[in-house]
Amino acid sequence: MRWSFVCVAAGSGSRLGGEPKQFRLLGGRPVWAWSAEVARQLWREGLVGDFVLVVPHSHPLEAILEEWEGPLAPMGFSVVAGGLRRQDSVIRGIAQARGEMVLVHDAARPLVSLDLCLRLIRRAEERGSAVPLIGCHDSVRAMSDGEVVGSLDRSGLMLTQTPQAFPRLQLMEVLSQGGKFTDEAEAWLASGRRIGWVEGDRRAFKVTDQLDWEVARALVEPVEYRCGHGYDVHPLVPGRPLILGGLEIEGANLGLQGHSDADAVCHAVADAILGAAGEPDIGTLFPASDDRYKGAYSLDLLAEAYRRVVQGGFQIQWVDVTINAQVPKLSSWIPRIRSSISRALGGLKVVNVKVKSGEHVGSVGRGESIVCHAVATLRRS
Numbered sequence: 001m002r003w004s005f006v007c008v009a010a011g012s013g014s015r016l017g018g019e020p021k022q023f024r025l026l027g028g029r030p031v032w033a034w035s036a037e038v039a040r041q042l043w044r045e046g047l048v049g050d051f052v053l054v055v056p057h058s059h060p061l062e063a064i065l066e067e068w069e070g071p072l073a074p075m076g077f078s079v080v081a082g083g084l085r086r087q088d089s090v091i092r093g094i095a096q097a098r099g100e101m102v103l104v105h106d107a108a109r110p111l112v113s114l115d116l117c118l119r120l121i122r123r124a125e126e127r128g129s130a131v132p133l134i135g136c137h138d139s140v141r142a143m144s145d146g147e148v149v150g151s152l153d154r155s156g157l158m159l160t161q162t163p164q165a166f167p168r169l170q171l172m173e174v175l176s177q178g179g180k181f182t183d184e185a186e187a188w189l190a191s192g193r194r195i196g197w198v199e200g201d202r203r204a205f206k207v208t209d210q211l212d213w214e215v216a217r218a219l220v221e222p223v224e225y226r227c228g229h230g231y232d233v234h235p236l237v238p239g240r241p242l243i244l245g246g247l248e249i250e251g252a253n254l255g256l257q258g259h260s261d262a263d264a265v266c267h268a269v270a271d272a273i274l275g276a277a278g279e280p281d282i283g284t285l286f287p288a289s290d291d292r293y294k295g296a297y298s299l300d301l302l303a304e305a306y307r308r309v310v311q312g313g314f315q316i317q318w319v320d321v322t323i324n325a326q327v328p329k330l331s332s333w334i335p336r337i338r339s340s341i342s343r344a345l346g347g348l349k350v351v352n353v354k355v356k357s358g359e360h361v362g363s364v365g366r367g368e369s370i371v372c373h374a375v376a377t378l379r380r381s
Contacts, residue, residue, distance in 0.1 A: 105163035133198070160183060
């Protein structure tokens with residue numbers, strides 16, 4: 001086939017921190033593999049004959065080949081070690097490529113589209129080369145020695161993206177002549193050649209910092225929201241402390257009866273978050289038949305339920321608690337109960353607590369029990 005696709009993933013990716021960004025998992029696959037999928041679509045269109053991945057010279061080539069050679073082999077897949085500079089890496093990549101024409105793409109732009117590549121190929125077939133450009137919408141200032149010294153007319157400014165399309169051997173010649181260039185188009189223009197262009201795609205932005213990474217994740221990773229409901233009731237009896245939200249309610253004449261400390265608030269909140277995560281309820285996880293939980297401090301059980309939910313990949317977005325009690329009066333305890341529950345949930349400030357009277361109806365209204373309801377909203381990417 002006439003075209004090759006060279007994906008340049010040889011940078012350090014250090015500005016984002018942690019693992020080099022081109023090898024981070026985005027939507028379940030490495031960032032560079034998103035570009036490979038677009039190349040595979042171009043191969044199915046009969047346009048691209050091979051895909052070349054350029055990685056840092058210190059990165060194990062064999063590991064990538066072992067994992068990806070099977071899925072990508074039909075269109076032709078090879079991995080080469082990059083150089084010290086971007087243009088050195090590009091030279092090594094296009095030297096490995098087989099096509100007469102080449103698309104050179106930055107792996108840090110994972111959301112490149114098939115449509116953009118097709119338009120670039122058509123334009124390069126007409127003009128001999130092509131790059132994607134997008135308008136500059138912000139006002140631009142000139143700086144010198146840390147000071148603003150003037151303004152630039154943005155009407156004549158365009159921002160360059162990748163892929164960039166060129167005749168392969170001519171691009172190798174241009175890059176081999178020396179100089180320092182930020183991309184292939186700069187080297188091409190510096191050689192006195194003209195270049196074609198197409199309208200770029202703002203989704204094909206470069207992942208550089210943490211905000212870019214979060215935007216990319218939001219665009220490609222499905223977000224799941226779940227709601228859970230928790231309920232608990234315990235009778236009020238003499239001779240026991242009244243524990244609610246992990247706090248002993250001072251001055252209460254009656255306490256809640258149960259195998260543990262009978263903290264109806266912690267039990268309801270735990271069941272709400274566990275239910276949203278699809279986990280068993282606290283009666284199953286911490287059964288009354290197990291003496292280990294006799295007299296247990298339920299705030300600790302709530303913290304354990306929270307850890308279980310987090311291990312399942314969930315984030316708590318909100319917890320709403322309603323305590324139904326005729327006695328004692330609990331309104332002054334609301335801020336402290338809310339803070340206590342928040343601490344058990346990793347310090348998240350996502351808890352609301354309300355107290356309702358029993359209005360002298362039923363066991364709650366007669367001061368015989370306390371009921372608690374909780375509703376939790378969880379999020380998972």
